[in-house]
Amino acid sequence: MIRVRNADRFPAGMTSVGFWLGLTVGRVVLGFVTPRLGVKVAVAVYLPATMALELVFWLVPQFYVSAVAVALQGFFLGPLFPAVIVAATKLLPRHLHVSTIGFAAAFEGSGAAVLPFAVGAIAQAKGVQVLQPIVLAM
The missing domain is CATH 4.10.810 (Virus Scaffolding Protein; Chain A)
Structure with missing residues (x-):
């Protein structure tokens, strides 16, 4: 973020905070959404959303766009591991x-x-x- 996006040190460091905050908030918020959608549908929505946000991060060389994309990636990645665990318990x-x-x-x-x-x-x-x-x- 510092070299490629020309960000100052503090905002660049806060980007990782945004990711982990997004991960936590995503697990809490989407933890209520996932059962309503169903695990398969939820994962089918969360994964492409995460990939699209990675493309935004990669292709848009602006710091604030990148920081928001990273936080939203964390948001959609958060519930994936618990969703996989739920799916495993249903299948096995x-x-x-x-x-x-x-x-x-x-x-x-x-x-x-x-x-x-x-x-x-x-x-x-x-x-x-x-x-x-x-x-x-x-």
């Missing part, structure tokens, strides 16, 4: 619930540790311009 037999949910949480945690490191290493080697296609592909 009861005796597999604990181990499957535990595995999903562990896999999420390891991905949250490994993927930023790997993407950061690629960005350091090739430049920050490679970040957006990688993030969109994920």
Whole structure:
């Protein structure tokens, strides 16, 4: 945000706060919306919305547009993990619930540790311009 969007340090740092705030608010607000839509429909809405916001972030080189897009990405990403857990409990037999949910949480945690490191290493080697296609592909 500082280099590419020419943002000052404080507003650039607040962008990550906006993402995490969006994630939290999205889990709370969309947690009530998701059961009404149904898990499949909700995920089918949240994922394209998140991808569209990533494209806005990538293609519109203005700081404030990017900051709002990041916060809204967090908003729509927030309920995805709980929605996947709900879907898993509906699809799998009861005796597999604990181990499957535990595995999903562990896999999420390891991905949250490994993927930023790997993407950061690629960005350091090739430049920050490679970040957006990688993030969109994920």
